[in-house]
Amino acid sequence: MNRTIKALLYPYVVWIAMMIVVPFFLIFFYSITQSRPDSPAIFRFTLQHYREFFKTENINILSKSVILAVETTILCLVLGYPAAWIISKTNVNIQNMILLLFILPMWINMLLRTYAWQVILSRTGLLYTDTAVVIGMVYNFIPFMVLPIYTAITKIDKSLIEAANDLGASSKEAFLKVVFPLSMPGVITGIVMVFLPAVSAFAIPRLLGGGQYVLIGNLIEKQFYLLNNWNFGSAVSVILMILILISMRFMRKSGEISGRGGAILW
Amino acid sequence: MKRFFLVIFTVVAVFFITACSNKNQGGNDSGKQVLNVFNWGEYIGFDPVTINGVTYDNVIDAFEKIYNVKVNYETFDSNEAMYTKLIAGDARYDVIIPSDYMIERLIKQDRLNKIDFSLIPNYSLISQDIVNKLDEEYPDIEMNDYVVPYFYGTVGIVYDKTKVTKTVDSWSILWDEDYKKKIFMYDSQRDSLMVALKLLGYSMNTHDLDELQQAKEKLIEQKPLVYAYVGDSVDQQMIDGEAYLAVVYSGDAAYIMYNNPNMSFAIPKEGTNFWIDSMVIPKTSQNVELAHKFINFMISPEIARANTEYVMYTTPVEQVFNEVIEEDWANNYAYNPTIIDVFGGNIQTEVFRDPGDFIKEYDKIWSEVLSPERNYIVPIVIGGVVIIGLVAYLVLKKRKNRVY
Amino acid sequence: MVKGLKIQHKIYLGLMFLFLYAPIFVLVLYSFNTSEAMGRWTGFTLKWYRELFRSDVIKNAFYYTIICAIISTIVSTVFGTVAAIGIYYHKKRVQDYVLNVNYLPVINPDIVTAVSLMLLYISVGIQRGFTTMVLAHIMFSTPYVILSVLPRLQAMDPHLIDAAQDLGATQLQAVRKVIIPEIMPGIIAGMLIAFTMSIDDFVISYFNTSGGVTNLSIEIFNMAKRRIRPTVNALATLMVAVIVMFVFIINRIGSKKKMEYRLKEDEK
Numbered sequence: 001m002n003r004t005i006k007a008l009l010y011p012y013v014v015w016i017a018m019m020i021v022v023p024f025f026l027i028f029f030y031s032i033t034q035s036r037p038d039s040p041a042i043f044r045f046t047l048q049h050y051r052e053f054f055k056t057e058n059i060n061i062l063s064k065s066v067i068l069a070v071e072t073t074i075l076c077l078v079l080g081y082p083a084a085w086i087i088s089k090t091n092v093n094i095q096n097m098i099l100l101l102f103i104l105p106m107w108i109n110m111l112l113r114t115y116a117w118q119v120i121l122s123r124t125g126l127l128y129t130d131t132a133v134v135i136g137m138v139y140n141f142i143p144f145m146v147l148p149i150y151t152a153i154t155k156i157d158k159s160l161i162e163a164a165n166d167l168g169a170s171s172k173e174a175f176l177k178v179v180f181p182l183s184m185p186g187v188i189t190g191i192v193m194v195f196l197p198a199v200s201a202f203a204i205p206r207l208l209g210g211g212q213y214v215l216i217g218n219l220i221e222k223q224f225y226l227l228n229n230w231n232f233g234s235a236v237s238v239i240l241m242i243l244i245l246i247s248m249r250f251m252r253k254s255g256e257i258s259g260r261g262g263a264i265l266w
Numbered sequence: 267m268k269r270f271f272l273v274i275f276t277v278v279a280v281f282f283i284t285a286c287s288n289k290n291q292g293g294n295d296s297g298k299q300v301l302n303v304f305n306w307g308e309y310i311g312f313d314p315v316t317i318n319g320v321t322y323d324n325v326i327d328a329f330e331k332i333y334n335v336k337v338n339y340e341t342f343d344s345n346e347a348m349y350t351k352l353i354a355g356d357a358r359y360d361v362i363i364p365s366d367y368m369i370e371r372l373i374k375q376d377r378l379n380k381i382d383f384s385l386i387p388n389y390s391l392i393s394q395d396i397v398n399k400l401d402e403e404y405p406d407i408e409m410n411d412y413v414v415p416y417f418y419g420t421v422g423i424v425y426d427k428t429k430v431t432k433t434v435d436s437w438s439i440l441w442d443e444d445y446k447k448k449i450f451m452y453d454s455q456r457d458s459l460m461v462a463l464k465l466l467g468y469s470m471n472t473h474d475l476d477e478l479q480q481a482k483e484k485l486i487e488q489k490p491l492v493y494a495y496v497g498d499s500v501d502q503q504m505i506d507g508e509a510y511l512a513v514v515y516s517g518d519a520a521y522i523m524y525n526n527p528n529m530s531f532a533i534p535k536e537g538t539n540f541w542i543d544s545m546v547i548p549k550t551s552q553n554v555e556l557a558h559k560f561i562n563f564m565i566s567p568e569i570a571r572a573n574t575e576y577v578m579y580t581t582p583v584e585q586v587f588n589e590v591i592e593e594d595w596a597n598n599y600a601y602n603p604t605i606i607d608v609f610g611g612n613i614q615t616e617v618f619r620d621p622g623d624f625i626k627e628y629d630k631i632w633s634e635v636l637s638p639e640r641n642y643i644v645p646i647v648i649g650g651v652v653i654i655g656l657v658a659y660l661v662l663k664k665r666k667n668r669v670y
Numbered sequence: 671m672v673k674g675l676k677i678q679h680k681i682y683l684g685l686m687f688l689f690l691y692a693p694i695f696v697l698v699l700y701s702f703n704t705s706e707a708m709g710r711w712t713g714f715t716l717k718w719y720r721e722l723f724r725s726d727v728i729k730n731a732f733y734y735t736i737i738c739a740i741i742s743t744i745v746s747t748v749f750g751t752v753a754a755i756g757i758y759y760h761k762k763r764v765q766d767y768v769l770n771v772n773y774l775p776v777i778n779p780d781i782v783t784a785v786s787l788m789l790l791y792i793s794v795g796i797q798r799g800f801t802t803m804v805l806a807h808i809m810f811s812t813p814y815v816i817l818s819v820l821p822r823l824q825a826m827d828p829h830l831i832d833a834a835q836d837l838g839a840t841q842l843q844a845v846r847k848v849i850i851p852e853i854m855p856g857i858i859a860g861m862l863i864a865f866t867m868s869i870d871d872f873v874i875s876y877f878n879t880s881g882g883v884t885n886l887s888i889e890i891f892n893m894a895k896r897r898i899r900p901t902v903n904a905l906a907t908l909m910v911a912v913i914v915m916f917v918f919i920i921n922r923i924g925s926k927k928k929m930e931y932r933l934k935e936d937e938k
Contacts, residue, residue: 003841004840004841004842005755005756005759005831005841005842005845006756006759006760007756008752008753008755008756008845009753009756009757009760009764009768010756011749011752011753012749012750012752012753012756012768012812013768015749015809015812016768016771016772019787019790019805019809020771020772020774020775020809021771022790023783023786023787023789023790024774024786026786026789026790026793027782027785027786027789057633057634057637060637061637079686082682083682083683083686086675086679086682086683087683089675089679090675094921096858097917097920097921098683099858099859099862100862100917100920101687101690101917102690103862103863103866104913104917105690105691105693105694106866106869106870107865107866107869107870107909107913108694108697108906108909108910109870109886109887109890109902109906110870110872110887111872111887111890111891111894111898112697112890112898112902112903112906113693113694113697114693115502115708115894115898116692116693116694116696116697116708117693118502118503118709119696119700119708119709120692120693120696122503122506122508122709127494128493128494139689139690139693142690143863143866144863147818147859147862147863148817148818148821148859150855150859151818151821151822151855151856151859152821152822152825154855155821155822155825155826155855156825182825185820185821185824185825186821189817189818189820189821192773192776192817193776193814193817196773196776196777197776200777200778200779200780202779203872206453206497207497207498210492210493210494210495210496211453211494211495211496211497211636212489212492212494212495212636213636213637214633214636214637216779217779217781220779220781220782221779221781222629224350224781224782224785225344225346225347225350225781226344226346226455226625226629227625227626227629228346228349228350228625229626230785233781233782233785234782237778237779237782240777240778240779241774241777241778244773244777245770245773245777248773302881302882306892306895306896307889307891307892307893307894307895307896308892308893308895308896308897308899309896312721312724312725312727312899313721314724323724323725323726324724324725324726326726326727327726337882338881338882339727339882340880340882340884341884341888341889341892341893342892343891343892343894343895344895347876350785350877351876351877351880354788354792354798354877356791356792356797356798356880357880358880358881498894498895499894499895499896499897501707501896501897502707502708502709502897502898503709505705505706505707505709505710506707506708506709506710508709518896518897521897525705525706525707577896
């Protein structure tokens with residue numbers, strides 16, 4: 001019955017087919033062939049790039065990236081949730097202002113801000129440690145956590161909280177049993193939006209971590225830049241994509257179990 | 267509802283009009299000739315420059331106004347990024363300024379035009395030492411037919427005189443326990459391997475796996491002493507005095523010493539990398555004649571001076587080099603390789619050769635140096651358990667809530 | 671400014687903003703420093719501002735950055751919102767497919783997106799330039815808009831649209847009059863993210879432009895290999911100043927409207 005509304009999706013489907021799916025297949029094609037970017041006309045089918053990935057050092061690189069990204073995501077959530085919640089409680093006409101203030105620092109170039117962090121962190125002796133990397137990443141990604149959580153919280157029907165209070169729930173209980181569960185869609189979006197870019201980040205780890213180790217983002221980057229090994233680079237990114245899609249599938253499943261009728265996740 | 271679509275339509279229309287009007291931007295500016303220049307970032311003079319009594323904002327501005335042309339100026343941050351962009355089919359650069367080994371690759375792949383030296387009268391100003399060096403180091407290709415040198419230099423150690431009391435004359439100082447966590451290395455396989463290979467007395471272009479293995483062990487041994495492997499320049503940190511020793515390009519060292527008088531520069535006795543960045547004209551150039559004019563302009567004395575004074579890399583234009591040394595940086599060792607006798611042969615220098623596919627071996631070794639040594643299986647298992655527990659907890663919690 | 675909050679909440683927000691603005695403060699401070707290096711205060715100067723106004727490269731890059739960000743933000747916000755509404759009313763299975771594909775640009779490291787788009791442009795034979803850069807920006811920021819609009823849609827009362835239709839609205843009227851206002855905070859959040867992504871992008875822009883079209887990130891990243899000039903600090907400072915002014919004006923307009931609204935309410 002909602003045919004007209006459903007049709008709103010179709011232009012976007014055409015667009016993603018053109019701009020996302022086709023390029024993805026180009027990458028996938030590179031990942032299963034052997035070629036050189038300087039003479040792209042010659043292709044040979046092979047799966048060696050995928051085999052090559054499953055070496056201990058590459059697995060270590062992947063794990064290290066995931067661990068850093070998980071730490072970043074957890075910190076973003078722990079720090080960002082209260083912020084989003086407090087913002088949602090402020091006077092309505094300044095909420096947008098505060099949100100804007102959260103985003104504004106990001107309009108200044110990322111590299112410049114990271115250099116500024118170098119200056120700050122070197123004073124505290126933290127520069128070139130894992131802590132520095134995590135601080136830098138949290139700094140960079142926290143707005144992506146705050147925004148969706150805020151969006152979800154503001155959508156919660158205020159009368160539900162009042163009802164909880166009327167039924168004798170303390171404000172803590174009301175928060176835990178009403179606000180938090182209902183803000184889950186925002187939380188999950190936030191986790192996704194922080195974790196995904198964090199796992200493949202390479203500029204911040206390099207600048208603040210002092211290049212003491214390789215991360216998955218660096219691994220991919222250097223295949224394209226330095227080694228001209230687009231095939232292996234493509235294979236690594238295909239693997240990364242598959243891993244992430246699988247884990248999101250799981251998250252979605254668990255979201256369905258815990259949410260009301262699958263409305264929590266898509 | 268009409269308004270809704272009208273808005274979308276307007277947006278799309280505006281977008282396409284803007285897009286299309288910009289499409290032709292490469293080729294006009296009221297019929298002026300266009301020159302596409304592709305250079306390193308911060309590698310050209312941006313201070314005002316005076317030529318024949320007229321002052322221009324910067325070097326590019328001067329060229330545009332004097333020749334009445336438009337310059338599309340683009341920058342890159344590494345030879346490899348430049349290469350990736352250049353080989354993509356539609357790139358149309360007229361002048362590029364890569365390093366020696368990348369030029370070697372471009373020549374071997376037949377991507378460069380030969381220079382027509384009759385169009386470059388200023389070429390005679392280029393130091394013969396540099397021209398000879400290129401001939402010597404690349405005997406198999408006629409490098410000098412394709413390039414006009416732009417900047418050159420070495421790689422050495424910049425150090426804090428007030429903190430480093432030992433004599434700095436060998437790469438081995440970078441392995442000295444006294445300077446633990448006060449050493450900057452490059453996060454670059456070839457530059458860092460160069461240091462280890464030179465220390466061991468091998469060629470930095472070696473393809474001998476045994477030698478490379480020894481270099482790798484040397485670098486792993488050094489790892490606990492290194493403060494950071496930096497990807498970008500260490501200028502800021504060294505000016506700030508954050509570490510005592512850093513491996514740097516001579517031009518950066520000149521800049522660091524200029525800004526922090528505590529710093530000094532040394533080229534280790536075991537020898538080092540000598541590099542020359544040059545201007546070349548790719549085959550895809552659409553305006554070869556103007557490219558020659560630009561190259562000639564860049565090595566004219568006033569402009570070469572403006573460039574070298576801004577960038578602080580050593581210029582191959584002999585006359586300018588002598589002027590600068592006399593007036594500005596008499597004692598800046600880093601700027602002046604003749605003081606350290608690079609050409610006299612007291613210090614053995616080598617240029618990088620294009621490794622071709624062997625780059626993968628270098629990379630493998632460098633990755634092994636940097637690879638996280640810890641085993642991550644345990645944290646992963648713990649992390650997995652925690653996440654599963656958390657999910658289970660949420661699910662149970664949810665169930666309980668439903669009772670309400 | 672922040673009324674009706676407990677003191678500990680104010681402190682928390684204050685600390686948060688301290689964290690967010692500390693680096694900005696450092697940048698601004700060192701734009702007035704005589705030394706070329708950050709981290710070492712040597713004296714006050716305005717020379718970097720003079721240098722900034724002379725530098726065609728930075729002015730040119732700034733122009734392209736802003737134009738590109740504005741166009742791609744408008745297009746991706748509209749596009750993403752429309753698509754999100756469409757997605758919401760589709761079956762679960764369709765949603766899954768579209769959203770999985772939608773995630774790809776978010777998951778992919780920038781370099782992969784950059785190279786894959788470059789391959790696309792080259793294989794189709796489009797000359798890279800401003801257009802290709804804008805298209806690339808729309809491509810990677812639209813998914814973020816969708817991701818921030820969807821939660822808002824899901825939290826919406828599903829019967830709203832039926833109610834609107836029962837009252838005689840056409841479907842698209844219902845979308846415009848009922849859904850859009852409901853999800854406005856999500857749209858604004860998405861718009862902000864899209865603008866931010868665009869203004870901050872380096873790798874994707876770098877590989878998908880040419881012909882003298884650059885942006886600030888490209889210039890700054892390429893500068894960083896040698897040294898970052900305080901000129902870019904000066905630019906950052908000017909941007910901060912403009913932004914602060916902008917925020918101040920919006921704030922003023924906002925509170926004025928609110929006042930008028932309140933007065934009208936009172937009259938009733």
